[in-house]
Amino acid sequence: MNPIIPGVYTFTGLIVGRVYLIEDGDGLTIIDASLANAAAKILNQLAQKGYAPQDVKRILITHAHPDHVGGLPALQKATGAAVMALTQEQPYIEGTQPIVKPKPADIRGLPKIMAAAPTTTNEPVPVARALEDGETIAEVMGGLQVLWTPGHSPGHATYWQAEKGVMFCGDVMMRMTGRLTLPFAGFTPDMAENKRSLRRLVELNPQVVCLGHGQPLMNDAAATIRRFAQKVEAM
Numbered sequence: 001m002n003p004i005i006p007g008v009y010t011f012t013g014l015i016v017g018r019v020y021l022i023e024d025g026d027g028l029t030i031i032d033a034s035l036a037n038a039a040a041k042i043l044n045q046l047a048q049k050g051y052a053p054q055d056v057k058r059i060l061i062t063h064a065h066p067d068h069v070g071g072l073p074a075l076q077k078a079t080g081a082a083v084m085a086l087t088q089e090q091p092y093i094e095g096t097q098p099i100v101k102p103k104p105a106d107i108r109g110l111p112k113i114m115a116a117a118p119t120t121t122n123e124p125v126p127v128a129r130a131l132e133d134g135e136t137i138a139e140v141m142g143g144l145q146v147l148w149t150p151g152h153s154p155g156h157a158t159y160w161q162a163e164k165g166v167m168f169c170g171d172v173m174m175r176m177t178g179r180l181t182l183p184f185a186g187f188t189p190d191m192a193e194n195k196r197s198l199r200r201l202v203e204l205n206p207q208v209v210c211l212g213h214g215q216p217l218m219n220d221a222a223a224t225i226r227r228f229a230q231k232v233e234a235m
């Protein structure tokens with residue numbers, strides 16, 4: 001586990017889909033759950049820090065793609081934590097609807113092949129608290145705001161701590177190879193909407209951007225994501 005800022009860490013050694021840990025007085029919050037095989041690694045790293053599974057009180061989900069909720073069934077069972085996600089993402093986490101994929105007519109080449117890959121066969125997990133855009137989760141980081149940032153998925157959430165300038169933005173943007181990119185077209189049903197979400201995040205001027213893929217942006221994050229958003233014509 002690597003520290004990002006005091007009380008916020010990222011788990012290490014997960015294959016794809018970054019997972020974050022937040023420490024608060026009443027226990028722990030985890031953001032996203034990576035692939036199915038990640039749950040054991042997450043629990044191991046918690047144990048190394050002296051935490052029991054039951055110390056995890058909440059699991060916040062950015063979106064219900066398999067690289068972000070694959071480990072959720074096992075992690076929720078082991079911890080008993082309350083799963084939280086935006087109302088718009090709830091049906092995909094609870095398995096009442098298949099995840100939304102781009103229309104084949106809208107994409108070409110490799111993204112088309114990616115979009116044809118099977119939807120998640122994840123075991124459904126009940127959402128204990130369905131969140132609304134703009135609401136604040138008071139018990140996390142002294143107030144963690146929920147932002148509806150759709151495009152990559154219909155109910156994609158970004159979690160934002162305004163006083164600390166820390167943002168957990170899921171896959172609104174990615175940093176797989178060190179450079180910022182938009183999320184893969186093959187997994188993004190509405191890229192225009194995703195760009196509007198990106199602009200909303202840029203306008204918050206975050207100091208730390210914790211991504212769903214790649215290392216967090218720690219230095220000059222606001223200017224970096226603004227330049228990126230301009231480059232991809234999101235603003």
Ligand SMILES: [Zn+2]
Nearest residue numbers: 065067171212
């Ligand atoms: Zn992802």
